[in-house]
Amino acid sequence: MSNSNWPLWEIFIRSKNGLAHKHAGSLHAADAKMAIENARDVYTRRMEGVSIWVVRSADIVASAPADKDFLFDPANDKVYRHPTFYDIPPEVGHM
């Protein structure tokens, strides 16, 4: 295994039309085309998807784990932000 020079790519798979692409994992590839092909073989071989997005891991900007408390904790006690006070008609489906 000697692909240490190849950049890492994050793979997003849409499992069916209408749903969002979800992060499936990562893999190494020399370029975007190879990343798509590798993703097809690694992440969709059991019919997991109908669409693939790839993005270089280096291009993803992530929040810092250390900032977790002030970024996310304040939402803890704000239950009124959840839209649980509405009745969603069944026709609406995924929300």
Next chain:
Amino acid sequence: MTQLQQFNYTIRLADDALILGQRLSEWCGHGPILEEDIALANIALDYIGQATNLYKHAAQLDTQKRDEDALALTRMEQEYNNILMLELPNGDYAATIMRQYYYTSFYLLFLDKLKSSNDAFFSGFAEKSIKELRYHVQHASDWVKRMGDGTEESHKRIQEAANQLWPYVGEMFGMDALENELANAGYAVDRALLVDEWKKQCTALFDEATLAMPTEAWHHKGGREGRHTEHMGFLLAEMQFMQRAYPGAKW
């Protein structure tokens, strides 16, 4: 057109698929990178799947009433009718990829014609397999290009592979009395008609990959008559071992 002729033709296609699938599966766990290892194992499984369908069909035509496992795993070497290129050892990754390109680009053209067979099994088989083959051709073509205009070393290896395998490509287009008769009956494909298009595609890819088209004019043959290379016996020994040691084994 007799049932025996139909059986023999089906066995040729089945053996091509099985032997290539067996060779490709040898890469499982040994691929140059993890992602390629999985890609090649997927491709190998596509051929094993095609072989399964073909042997099942052959079993229905077999006057000796053998089932698909017996046909796939208990015949003698001289009874296998695959072309020689597919039984050659894998070599390095360049050799495996070049064989993939030579064969899959041919096989896709072949299936495209087999789609029009007047036999319902073969037209359906072709329709289904074409989707798999389009991916195999893309996979192989991309790697030929990457190695061809990659590094000096990769260029050298893929060019050597192209030259060494070239004497085996002629057999892909070989026609004999059996296939001529079946092709005339609208059952089989006239392979000889595929040469020009195949060479055109191959030349275009080699140009893009900065590779030189091999010029050697002499070609091996014999696989269709059961005359194999010295590598075939070893391949069969490994492939048939379980079925020979534990006949009818199930798990």
